Structure formats: C-alpha cells, structure tokens
Amino acid sequence: xxxxxxxKSYGEHADEYLICDGRHPLISNDTLADELKLYNLQYxxxxxxxxxxxxxxxxxxxxxxxLEELSGGQKTLLMxxxxxxxxxxxxxxxxxxxxxDEAMRKEAILMIERSKATKEIxxxxxxxx
Amino acid sequence: MSPVLRFEAGTTSVWKGxxxxxxxxxELSSGKIYKLEGANGSxxxxxxxxxxxxxxxxxxxEQYTLYIEQxxxxxxxxxxxxxxxxGYRDKIDSEKAxxxxxxxxxxxxxxxxxxxVVAVLDETSYLDEIVAELQLLCAELxxxxxxxxxxxxxxxxxxxxxxxxxxxxxxxxxxxx
Numbered sequence: 445x446x447x448x449x450x451x452k453s454y455g456e457h458a459d460e461y462l463i464c465d466g467r468h469p470l471i472s473n474d475t476l477a478d479e480l481k482l483y484n485l486q487y488x489x490x491x492x493x494x495x496x497x498x499x500x501x502x503x504x505x506x507x508x509x510x511l512e513e514l515s516g517g518q519k520t521l522l523m524x525x526x527x528x529x530x531x532x533x534x535x536x537x538x539x540x541x542x543x544x545d546e547a548m549r550k551e552a553i554l555m556i557e558r559s560k561a562t563k564e565i566x567x568x569x570x571x572x573x
Numbered sequence: 574m575s576p577v578l579r580f581e582a583g584t585t586s587v588w589k590g591x592x593x594x595x596x597x598x599x600e601l602s603s604g605k606i607y608k609l610e611g612a613n614g615s616x617x618x619x620x621x622x623x624x625x626x627x628x629x630x631x632x633x634x635e636q637y638t639l640y641i642e643q644x645x646x647x648x649x650x651x652x653x654x655x656x657x658x659x660g661y662r663d664k665i666d667s668e669k670a671x672x673x674x675x676x677x678x679x680x681x682x683x684x685x686x687x688x689x690v691v692a693v694l695d696e697t698s699y700l701d702e703i704v705a706e707l708q709l710l711c712a713e714l715x716x717x718x719x720x721x722x723x724x725x726x727x728x729x730x731x732x733x734x735x736x737x738x739x740x741x742x743x744x745x746x747x748x749x750x
Binding site: 503 | 589
C-alpha cells in the first residue's frame with residue numbers, strides 16, 4: 445500500500461532516485477547533524493555546500509543549527525545543496541522552485557545544470573525548471 | 574472599515590539573532606488583500622507566526638481564521654485528525670485534498686454563523702483557487718498571502734514589504750498600491 449502511494453506521488457521508477465520534494469524539504473526536523481546523516485554527509489566547515497549556503501543565504505549553519513529556525517526558502521536551498529553534495533547518482537526534484545524567490549531560483553537552476561555533468565537529475569513537474 | 578489587526582511600531586526578536594522592525598504601526602483591515610513581499614529568509618513566515626497568528630488567537634471568538642502553512646506536510650496530520658474526528662468522508666491524501674477539507678469546514682461554519690474571515694496563505698500552489706473560493710464564500714474577508722510564483726499578481730490592495738537590513742534584521746512596512 446505504501447509503495448503504491450509512493451509511486452502515485454512520485455511517479456514510476458521513483459525508487460531508483462533520491463527524491464527531494466520542495467513541499468517538505470527537510471525530513472529530520474531537529475538539528476542539521478541529523479539531516480546530514482540522511483544524505484550520508486559529514487559536517488566539515490570547509491565543505492563546498494556549506495560555503496555556498498552562506499553565500500546564498502548569509503546564514504552560517506552548524507551541526508547544532510535547529511532546522512525549524514530556517515525559513516521555507518532556506519530549507520529548500522539546504523535540501524538542494526545537500527542532495528547535490530550527496531553520493532546519490534540519480535536525483536528527482538519535485539516542486540523545487542515553489543518556495544524560492546527569483547534570485548534563488550536562478551541560483552538553483554545554475555547549480556542543477558552544473559551538476560548534470562556528474563548526476564542524472566530530473567525536475568518535476570517537468571515545466572518547473 | 575475598522576482595522577482588525579494592528580501592530581505597534583517597534584523591534585521584536587523572533588529568533589535568537591533575528592528581529593523584525595516595524596518603523597511605523599501597521600494596520601490590516603477587513604475587506605483588503607495584503608501581499609507579504611520579500612526575499613527568502615526576510616521574515617515573512619516569522620511575521621505570520623509571531624505577529625499575526627497570536628493576535629488572531631486572541632480574537633478567535635470574533636472571526637474565523639483559515640491558515641495554510643508553508644510546506645504544510647506537518648499541518649496535514651493535524652488536518653487529517655480533525656477530519657477523522659468530524660467524520661469527514663473524503664480521503665485526505667494531498668495538500669489539495671486538505672485545502673478542500675478546510676474550505677468545506679469554513680463553509681459549514683459560515684452556514685451556521687456568519688462571521689468575518691481572516692485567511693493567511695503562506696506559499697501555497699493553490700493560491701488562485703483558494704482566493705476565488707474564499708471570495709465566493711465570505712461576505713467580509715481579510716486576506717494575507719505570500720507568494721514567489723506570481724499568482725494573484727495584480728489583485729492585492731496593499732504590499733507589506735520585508736526589507737533585510739542585515740542577516741539578523743528586517744524592516745517591515747506598508748507600500749500601498
């Protein structure tokens with residue numbers, strides 16, 4: 445039943461992809477340390493994603509940062525950066541741009557285009573990006 | 574028409590290291606549509622949670638409130654529970670179904686007792702549809718919304734601007750159209 449719902453929500457072959465849904469971008473709902481585990485990432489203050497996050501949002505996050513303190517758009521950006529930095533080879537984004545302002549949309553699209561060199565990335569709905 | 578929500582000028586700390594500054598008092602009046610406009614992280618949702626919703630709770634005997642939360646996956650569980658308690662027949666398995674339930678619930682409440690309605694819509698994909706439905710249902714409506722997708726592009730009466738002075742400070746003020 446759950447698998448049926450999953451496919452209904454995210455389409456055929458959904459289980460082959462890392463699914464990232466902008467309607468609920470973060471899963472753990474506690475600290476950044478917990479969210480990092482989901483992406484198989486270690487916290488490192490020199491990480492590219494961490495510096496990108498600071499550049500885009502002006503916000504310095506640490507392992508102890510409570511995710512509830514991030515705005516909706518900041519959560520979506522965090523999801524994007526963590527997923528692109530993760531080992532996942534195939535990623536499918538849903539409603540990625542919904543909570544992003546115009547400047548952040550452009551940044552998000554740029555980052556996705558760059559990452560397509562090494563990852564298979566699909567954005568849904570297909571007209572969204 | 575008398576204002577239904579009034580916020581005094583001043584600085585309010587909403588998170589550790591983040592404050593909203595109202596240089597002037599802000600009044601939101603029934604019968605008008607307000608758009609909260611600002612960049613990601615400028616404090617629009619914080620303004621809703623720390624200013625608007627607490628005041629609406631104080632006035633809950635006087636009006637009905639419809640609040641659609643941004644990224645509403647947690648809210649869905651509360652809505653499902655409410656629907657189950659009230660014996661709602663349709664399955665709530667999506668944001669759209671949840672919104673339909675809330676609108677049906679509001680309609681039923683208005684049929685029992687007419688009141689003014691305050692709707693607070695924080696980044697929903699269904700903004701245009703919800704507003705169209707609300708305008709049919711409600712004789713007296715105060716609508717507040719955030720949207721980065723350009724829905725309802727031309728209908729707001731008033732824009733409330735969120736201008737970031739720094740990462741930790743945002744100024745909030747009214748810019749009338």
